[in-house]
Amino acid sequence: MSNNISITKVEKSRVDTLDFNNIPLGTTFTDHMFICDYENGQWVNPRIEPLALIPTHPAAMALHYGQAIFEGMKATVDAEGNPMLFRPNKNAERLNFSADRMGMPDFPESLFVEGLKQLVALEKSWIPPQDGSALYLRPFMYADEPFIGMRAATHYKFIIIASPAGPFFSKRIKLWAEKKYIRAVAGGTGEAKAAGNYAAAIRPTELAKSKGYDQVLWLDAVEHKYIQEVGTMNIFFKIDGKIITPGRDGAILDGITRISVMELLKHKGFEVVERPISIDEVKEASNNGTLEEAFGTGTAVGIAYIQDIGLNGDVIHVSNESPVGLDINNTLNGIKTGKIEDTFNWMVKIEKVLVK
Ligand SMILES: Cc1ncc(COP(=O)(O)O)c(C=O)c1O
Known part of the structure; x- marks a missing residue:
């Protein structure tokens, strides 16, 4: 499938409701999410939409048999405010490793990274600039096929949500x-x-x-x-x-x-x-x-x-x-944060992504 991601933006961002000096942990989510569906053996309809509840059938297999996997990663900004991702391909690889173990389909690595880039580019203003702060990104996949019985599901959703995170207090x-x-x-x-x-x-x-x-x-x-x-x-x-x-x-x-x-x-x-x-x-x-x-x-x-x-x-x-x-x-x-040269080539910059 192509990495052509359709984008529907919110009418008005909620970002100005966030106090960047006092970010509650794990309870604030950005305006949009990335979603893609798995049907008939392929991933279809990659899209970015306003964050919303997802209607779920009570027999959705993830709720019963636990086919659910996730990733965790962060977007940060450099001194000029350019967003960056830390080794996103490693998360894509690990998601597919997890998918394989749990009998779930692979998610295309290039679409995983492209989805992240487009979402982060769109949510740039949600990335807290303070040292040690970041936009936490949560890619996840789960079986949403309604079915009672023990086998691999045939329908899945892959979603990325984003949540601003303040600096972790480095207490021992x-x-x-x-x-x-x-x-x-x-x-x-x-x-x-x-x-x-x-x-x-x-x-x-x-x-x-x-x-x-x-x-x-x-x-x-x-x-x-x-x-x-x-x-x-x-x-x-x-x-x-x-x-x-x-x-x-x-x-x-x-x-x-x-x-x-x-x-x-x-x-x-x-x-x-x-x-x-x-x-x-x-x-x-x-x-x-x-x-x-x-x-x-x-x-x-x-x-x-x-x-x-x-x-x-x-x-x-x-x-x-x-x-x-x-x-x-x-x-x-x-x-x-771009203050130390990235001699390992770990950072993926996303300033060049154009969000339509
Ligand atoms: C059980 C467990 N071990 C280790 C890690 C650290 O992994 P990573 O460095 O990829 O965040 C995590 C965090 O995701 C975890 O949940």
Whole structure:
């Protein structure tokens, strides 16, 4: 199909109702959305329309069998106000990886990127310019065929919505190492960004929060000791000068921030090792003074500095400062706002897109 996107604009933008100095998290949405339908084996009718409710049949298969996947990414602006996307093709690839695992159709990568570009160009005035702020973009796909029965759906919707996001407060976080519940196991759906993975994480996350922790630190499903990732982030440890991050074990999400941070760290001269790392090793390193710092990586927060990890009744103290994490965060933010040269060619500029 062609990437010819039809555009219907709102009569009047709501952007002037937003207080850019006080953006509520996840509740404000821009004027428009991108939509495309999958019917008769192909994606048809790519369009940008005013944001509106979507009529849904009560038998829509996503509601029953959970064929629903999503992506998360951000548009930022440089000093001249030109919008940019961070590695959008990586999100397109990951969406299709998730689609494949969940028995859903591929979405054309070029249309994914073009849809994002056109939507962001149209919603340019919604991108918060402050440091650390961005327009969060949420591409997602779900089965909207009304059918009761267990098979792949034949009708889907692919949609992109956008929500302005203020700077994340970079307070140091506390993780709860989860020994009872698991997130994923190799062969399951952990490597896919499937909605169901998040559904199953909600109850353990609520429990961790009730104990005073910010997010769950997921351990492997078999021995309950090897670290996988955090609720919405991948994780890095600095132990005795080396940076260690759990390797892709068939269960963790292949974070785009994770791969970018690995490249940045190597570029800065660090030794980065992808290998299994157990919670016992982290505890031991904390006890013998070799645990220097740890941080989470993800689109929403960027880099989150880890203070402590709760393990059973104990608290593993990580560190009070995260110089490496801080440096990486500054570099990433600098690249995303054009203040640091993008020598990796990660940024995709969208100033040349003409919105009809
Ligand atoms: C479970 C999980 N792990 C890791 C990440 C980080 O991925 P990314 O860096 O692509 O945002 C996310 C965020 O999307 C996530 O939800």
